[in-house]
Amino acid sequence: QTFFDYIKGGKATGMLTRRYRLTYTVFYGSNTHVTGLGNAEIYNDNIAGGGIIITPETYDKANDTDWVENCSFSNFKINGSVSGLANGLSATKAKNVRFDNIKGTSMYWHFLDLGACKNVRVTNCDFRNSVNASIQIDSRSAVGGMGIILSDGTLQESAYSLTNDGWNETSDLEVRGCTIIGVTSTGAGAIHLHRNYARDIRIL
Numbered sequence: 001q002t003f004f005d006y007i008k009g010g011k012a013t014g015m016l017t018r019r020y021r022l023t024y025t026v027f028y029g030s031n032t033h034v035t036g037l038g039n040a041e042i043y044n045d046n047i048a049g050g051g052i053i054i055t056p057e058t059y060d061k062a063n064d065t066d067w068v069e070n071c072s073f074s075n076f077k078i079n080g081s082v083s084g085l086a087n088g089l090s091a092t093k094a095k096n097v098r099f100d101n102i103k104g105t106s107m108y109w110h111f112l113d114l115g116a117c118k119n120v121r122v123t124n125c126d127f128r129n130s131v132n133a134s135i136q137i138d139s140r141s142a143v144g145g146m147g148i149i150l151s152d153g154t155l156q157e158s159a160y161s162l163t164n165d166g167w168n169e170t171s172d173l174e175v176r177g178c179t180i181i182g183v184t185s186t187g188a189g190a191i192h193l194h195r196n197y198a199r200d201i202r203i204l
Contacts, residue, residue: 016040016076028054030069036076044080044088044107051080054091067093074100080107082131087113092138095119105129110136110192116168122175129182133192135175137201139168169198176204 016036022044032054044051054068073089080086087109091097095118104111107130114120115138127134180190191203 016042019043021045022051026052028052028068028071030067030071032071033073034076035072035074039077040075041077041079042088044078044086045084051078051087052089054089054094054097067095068097069094070096072098072100073102074098075102077103077105078107078111079104080109082106082108085109089113091115091117091120093117097121098123100124103127104134107134108132110134112136113138114170114173115139117170118172120170120173122173123177125178127178127180129184131185132183132188133190134180134183135178135191136194137170137173137191137198138194139170139198170201171199173198173200174202174204176202 016034017038017040019039019041020043022042042051054071068091071091071094078088080088085108088104088107088111089099089102090110090113092115094114094116097117097120099112099120099122101124102111103126105128107127109130109132111125111127111130111134112122113136122135175191183190193201
């Protein structure tokens with residue numbers, strides 16, 4: 001946890017070299033880059049909803065214009081507690097984001113949860129044995145956010161947006177060369193399109 005707080009404190013690039021436990025939700029802004037070496041792993045230790053969330057500071061404000069931009073996450077494992085209803089990496093109001101060569105073998109919600117994102121590339125990832133969809137494609141709700149419950153129980157937002165003005169949809173998302181096996185919840189599917197708005201989604 002200290003390592004991820006260190007990156008958040010202005011150190012925009014982080015190099016993972018071992019197993020790291022998350023004990024509360026971490027938020028990241030623009031120009032954050034995290035990559036791993038060897039068997040580097042992030043483990044979400046019983047954080048219901050959000051582990052790492054890439055989002056602007058104005059996450060909980062409706063119709064805001066701020067974006068997080070130019071982030072990348074690559075070359076590590078991410079797993080989470082099934083009993084703790086864990087989520088992996090999430091992004092909302094983010095554009096120009098890359099997820100490459102990320103692997104996971106245990107997660108309750110989603111290894112990746114992407115809401116109101118633009119120009120996102122998910123490449124060469126291997127996700128196995130999530131209870132729900134390994135990748136969720138989401139929009140923002142009318143009140144902001146994606147319905148994520150944080151580790152302190154705040155920011156639970158579940159209202160659905162009824163109209164689309166371009167700020168709440170996910171668009172230009174490409175999932176390429178990924179393996180998804182063993183989603184255990186009946187009807188969940190490997191990749192889940194959630195809520196109302198998404199366009200230009202490519203799964204290759």
